[in-house]
Amino acid sequence: MTKSRVSAHDEHIRVAVSTVIFSLRATPDAGSARVWLPLVRRTRDPFEGQWALPGGWLDIDEGLEQAASRTLAETTSLAPTYLEQLYAFGDVGRSPSRVVSVVYWALQREDASLSSIADENVAWFDTGDLPPLAFDHAHIIEYALWRLRNKVGYSRIAHGLLPEEFTLAQLREVYEAILGRRLDAANFRRQVENSGTLRPTDRYRTGSHRPARLYRYNRDVELADRGPLPDQEQS
Amino acid sequence: MTKSRVSAHDEHIRVAVSTVIFSLRATPDAGSARVWLPLVRRTRDPFEGQWALPGGWLDIDEGLEQAASRTLAETTSLAPTYLEQLYAFGDVGRSPSRVVSVVYWALQREDASLSSIADENVAWFDTGDLPPLAFDHAHIIEYALWRLRNKVGYSRIAHGLLPEEFTLAQLREVYEAILGRRLDAANFRRQVENSGTLRPTDRYRTGSHRPARLYRYNRDVELADRGPLPDQEQS
Numbered sequence A, B: 001m002t003k004s005r006v007s008a009h010d011e012h013i014r015v016a017v018s019t020v021i022f023s024l025r026a027t028p029d030a031g032s033a034r035v036w037l038p039l040v041r042r043t044r045d046p047f048e049g050q051w052a053l054p055g056g057w058l059d060i061d062e063g064l065e066q067a068a069s070r071t072l073a074e075t076t077s078l079a080p081t082y083l084e085q086l087y088a089f090g091d092v093g094r095s096p097s098r099v100v101s102v103v104y105w106a107l108q109r110e111d112a113s114l115s116s117i118a119d120e121n122v123a124w125f126d127t128g129d130l131p132p133l134a135f136d137h138a139h140i141i142e143y144a145l146w147r148l149r150n151k152v153g154y155s156r157i158a159h160g161l162l163p164e165e166f167t168l169a170q171l172r173e174v175y176e177a178i179l180g181r182r183l184d185a186a187n188f189r190r191q192v193e194n195s196g197t198l199r200p201t202d203r204y205r206t207g208s209h210r211p212a213r214l215y216r217y218n219r220d221v222e223l224a225d226r227g228p229l230p231d232q233e234q235s
Helices: A064-076 A137-152 A157-161 A170-181 A183-196 A229-234 B064-076 B137-152 B157-161 B170-177 B185-195 B229-234
Strands: A015-026 A030-039 A056-057 A083-088 A099-107 A124-127 A196-207 A212-217 B014-027 B030-042 B055-057 B084-089 B097-106 B120-127 B197-203 B212-217
Touching: A015 A064, A015 A124, A015 A137, A015 A157, A030 A137, A030 A170, A064 A099, A083 A137, A083 B084, A083 B197, A099 A137, A099 A157, A099 B097, A124 B120, A124 B170, A137 A157, A137 A170, A157 A170, A170 A183, A170 A212, A183 A196, B014 B064, B014 B120, B014 B137, B014 B170, B030 B064, B030 B137, B030 B170, B055 B064, B064 B097, B084 B137, B097 B137, B097 B157, B137 B157, B137 B170, B137 B229, B157 B170, B170 B185, B170 B212, B185 B197
Parallel strands: A015 A099, B014 B097
Antiparallel strands: A015 A030, A015 A056, A030 A124, A083 A099, A196 A212, B014 B030, B014 B055, B030 B120, B084 B097, B197 B212
């Protein structure tokens, strides 16, 4: 904005927003949970009939995060409590017209809302088994998955996929789904207990297995991945 | 981009890029180094005469990172080897016209290039003593500093501010400048040596103090904060 040269073409660059929402789904066959996300089938060119991330154009009178929330609700009826900006994608050839897409991402707990979508052009997919995707959305999802795997190691992002109280086995399943590999239960327990990020409750989950203690996240431990920004944006 | 509604106004949203470049400067008075960055004085409205981040408009035929490099070179003659996307800022009221700014950041080693800028409208400032800034650039710099402080804890980002070979005291000075506080030398040495991120050389820095061993970063240790993205963007 400090440059004096204004491109004659810059009015043809448009700004879109898209959102990657991850959720876990149990896959009884595999005996483990996997990471899923919702896609929307395009009903017009370009890429008509192909699946794409939920999103839309940025309106002149709305902020980026607001646009992400709005377009997500319009296309999928989903309303996650927390959207985080992932990245702005702006390669010249990523769309037939020139589009800069600011992509947000979110985590969604597995609950009834996931199956309540009645639109045949909206569906959930296993991130390990995606259909052909419009634009550079396969690349965007690959990057979002990388960020998710990376982030789970140094923040309590797994919380976004768990109920308020959970067992260590449930927490381990989240990590296993995100990282795509099994973790040693004893090592995992030790690492988590030493991290100070969890607080044991005096409640237990009972069922077919022996009772397992329920934990909750320790809110006194500062998140490594939140900055001054989210608060400011909300104000 | 999957939305069918196209705002009648979206052609009035423009895309700009800006870059935050941090460097360290020794401040003999304080006996320590501090984080500095270059700013450009605006020569037109809005905010004429005020200081702003180097940047400019995105051209129709260039990628975001390419635009960041170009506008940075044009305004400051700086050419850092590595730019990383920081965040896309798109609040409605951040500029008199509607502008989404994709902001990049970089680290610059302290060398001759820092003082070679002959333009009176370009100057380096101590991040702890900034002038009034145009737009939301004070907020952007605050966020970039937060990211820098946060990132130095889990990646070898300090490398971007050091020569290829450096002493542990030099490395500690980088951390101290970024974190804004003194670190215990013995603790710091222990943590760094245990991290596996450094390789000792058999060379020493000699001078007025007793000889200090030179280290280099261990390239076998994967960066925590690089993904598949930067490579793809360069291809």
